[in-house]
Amino acid sequence: MTGPAEITTFEITPSERPAPPPRSGPFFVVVLLIGLGFGVGGIISGGAGVVWGLTGGVLAATALRWRGQSSHPVDALAVVFASALGLGWSGWALGERGSSVEGTTALLAAVGWLLPGAAIGFVVWRHSRRLRLASVLVSAVGWALAAFFVFLWAEGLGAVESLSRTAVQAGEIVELTGTFYATTGFFIALIGAGVTFALLVGSPALVAVAGSITFTLFAASQIGFSLIKVTSEIDKLNILAQEFWPPEWTWPNLTGQPAENQILEPMVETMQIAVVGATVGCLIALPLAFLASKMTTFNLPTFWGSRFFMNVIRAIPDLFYAMIFVSAVGFGSPFAGALAMIMFSLGIMAKLLSETVDGIEPGPLEASRATGARHSQVVQYSAMPQVLPNYVAYALYIFELNIRASVVIGIVGAGGIGRLLDEQRVFFQWDRVMAIVIVIWVSVILIEAVSVTVRRRLV
Amino acid sequence: MIEFDRATVIYPGGLKALKDISLTIEDGEFVVVVGLSGAGKSTMLRVINGLVPLAEGSVKVNGQEVRGAAAGDLRDIRSDIGMIFQTFNLVNRSTVINNVLAGRLSMVPRWRSTIGLWPKADVEVALQSLERVGIVDKAYERASNLSGGQQQRVGIARALAQEPELILADEPVASLDPVTSHMVMRDLQRINRELGITTLINLHFLDLARAYGQRLIGLRDGELVFDGDIADVDEDVFRGIYGRAITPEDLLDAAGT
Numbered sequence: 192m193t194g195p196a197e198i199t200t201f202e203i204t205p206s207e208r209p210a211p212p213p214r215s216g217p218f219f220v221v222v223l224l225i226g227l228g229f230g231v232g233g234i235i236s237g238g239a240g241v242v243w244g245l246t247g248g249v250l251a252a253t254a255l256r257w258r259g260q261s262s263h264p265v266d267a268l269a270v271v272f273a274s275a276l277g278l279g280w281s282g283w284a285l286g287e288r289g290s291s292v293e294g295t296t297a298l299l300a301a302v303g304w305l306l307p308g309a310a311i312g313f314v315v316w317r318h319s320r321r322l323r324l325a326s327v328l329v330s331a332v333g334w335a336l337a338a339f340f341v342f343l344w345a346e347g348l349g350a351v352e353s354l355s356r357t358a359v360q361a362g363e364i365v366e367l368t369g370t371f372y373a374t375t376g377f378f379i380a381l382i383g384a385g386v387t388f389a390l391l392v393g394s395p396a397l398v399a400v401a402g403s404i405t406f407t408l409f410a411a412s413q414i415g416f417s418l419i420k421v422t423s424e425i426d427k428l429n430i431l432a433q434e435f436w437p438p439e440w441t442w443p444n445l446t447g448q449p450a451e452n453q454i455l456e457p458m459v460e461t462m463q464i465a466v467v468g469a470t471v472g473c474l475i476a477l478p479l480a481f482l483a484s485k486m487t488t489f490n491l492p493t494f495w496g497s498r499f500f501m502n503v504i505r506a507i508p509d510l511f512y513a514m515i516f517v518s519a520v521g522f523g524s525p526f527a528g529a530l531a532m533i534m535f536s537l538g539i540m541a542k543l544l545s546e547t548v549d550g551i552e553p554g555p556l557e558a559s560r561a562t563g564a565r566h567s568q569v570v571q572y573s574a575m576p577q578v579l580p581n582y583v584a585y586a587l588y589i590f591e592l593n594i595r596a597s598v599v600i601g602i603v604g605a606g607g608i609g610r611l612l613d614e615q616r617v618f619f620q621w622d623r624v625m626a627i628v629i630v631i632w633v634s635v636i637l638i639e640a641v642s643v644t645v646r647r648r649l650v
Numbered sequence: 651m652i653e654f655d656r657a658t659v660i661y662p663g664g665l666k667a668l669k670d671i672s673l674t675i676e677d678g679e680f681v682v683v684v685g686l687s688g689a690g691k692s693t694m695l696r697v698i699n700g701l702v703p704l705a706e707g708s709v710k711v712n713g714q715e716v717r718g719a720a721a722g723d724l725r726d727i728r729s730d731i732g733m734i735f736q737t738f739n740l741v742n743r744s745t746v747i748n749n750v751l752a753g754r755l756s757m758v759p760r761w762r763s764t765i766g767l768w769p770k771a772d773v774e775v776a777l778q779s780l781e782r783v784g785i786v787d788k789a790y791e792r793a794s795n796l797s798g799g800q801q802q803r804v805g806i807a808r809a810l811a812q813e814p815e816l817i818l819a820d821e822p823v824a825s826l827d828p829v830t831s832h833m834v835m836r837d838l839q840r841i842n843r844e845l846g847i848t849t850l851i852n853l854h855f856l857d858l859a860r861a862y863g864q865r866l867i868g869l870r871d872g873e874l875v876f877d878g879d880i881a882d883v884d885e886d887v888f889r890g891i892y893g894r895a896i897t898p899e900d901l902l903d904a905a906g907t
Binding site: 208558562580 | 699701724725726728729730731732733735737738739740741743744748753754755756760763764777786787788789790805808812
């Protein structure tokens, strides 16, 4: 048996200390502080665009830091410099917005925003050997489809209504009721046969699948879903194409003056709403999520209290928030949109993160509790590192959701491009709607591409 | 000095994990606690730093009562007690040095730990702790990149960084292979002898207990069945603790051979 070896002296022998890696910590703090400072200033002065570049910078720095890769000072400096430059530019360009609507204004602002984007790109590039182009493309296509559906969602019944109006005008009223019921009946019979077969075979999984399909079809029949209807009206896509194409990019404004790029500016506003909503919402959600998990909460009252608060926030849909805040701060105000997006982001992030916290390793928490650390220190040092990569990934995902959601809430008057979309839709200006949708499309794809790339670095 | 006086622990659900334990551990002792799993070894360690509350009786650390101590007092008691775990309990995503610095959390102002601006002196203590267990060269690596033995040494360094008066080691070698187990046990023994830190270790393997321990405490079903010099442990004592004769599974260096 291997016994204890001879007891060697236990002096500390002076040995070569490893050089600490370049500290990204202080730089991170600097970026964060500048970002917060400018962000608060931006919100107060009404120039929400200021938040944009710095949020990106902070997110990138956070991402790299918590990826465990201490970024080089040059990374942090690049992001800070470019962000400062970018927001200065944007701030200057957007400063003129209130007085006169100039097409070049929004364009200039957007160009200014490219700088922090480029800086983030530079940092990401420095840390990743290859950009997986294929996956970005795949997700771009996915987002293109998603954007289209968002449009359909936003349009809702309105689109269908106007299409049938067109059909009526053309004297092509189609009686669908009979075939509709026949189809539904046929499908239900088919599924019934499927369930019977599954029961005969004796597979619970098959029964479950057949059962859920049956329920789906029942629900579909209740809401008037019919494949026949789709096929019989496919020729109306021609009308759709004629009405929507070619897109009309510019049109005179209400005073009859010719204007340029009136689409880009509201799109910019929508992004601002999304950024402010995601940033503020996710920041508030961080402590809330730790309070709402049994792992890290203080005591039962804080646990149940934060849970209750979280559930109440999440139970109210974003459109309803938008309507409440619009009536509070005024119709067409992007500030109302930002408030709605804060509540939206807060609800999602608190829920996602608290469930992630539920699943962390309890061991490290016990270890730092055993050293006599305060509760907040235990949470910061043992719980937070375990969930931070998830937190950043969720934040980016919520930002993507916010972009889409803030398009929709514009329709109820919360500012941004949604309002523009609604204005043109009301007057059946489908060619203009098409132009607006293309702008949304492109923006969402670009944001998704960046977000996906950064998030991939975290997994 | 640790004083157990009729210490009893009842877990939610009614399980009596520790029954009427009374004993005293003097400063500088190297004590090994043995027993079957479920005998109350881990519980016994955890009542000392208040991670598990007592139902009855009392436990005093250096004359300070742990039972019912106010939150602040309990943190003070804990800051003098280092703890080492079977599963190391490191934050895998953090660097080694950050894991060791966790041992200094109770000693720095809160704002410093919040923004991660550690005083140079504390970083030096952490580096010295790592030096003592011989892995200072890994200081800035991610904890998850280390081998099991190295991770346990980080665990020991975290305890040392507290500059503790007492170290509690809960099955410190149960997740390690025999060779590494001996290395870790030697580290703990040296720390005890050279720094004079009172050490309490839960062990499963009897030969490890014999090789490194001075005093042996045997627990069975939460009761104290043996407390004495390790040299006095014979077959009868073993039968009293384990309820059966020694088998190869009870010996680290025989297991698996």
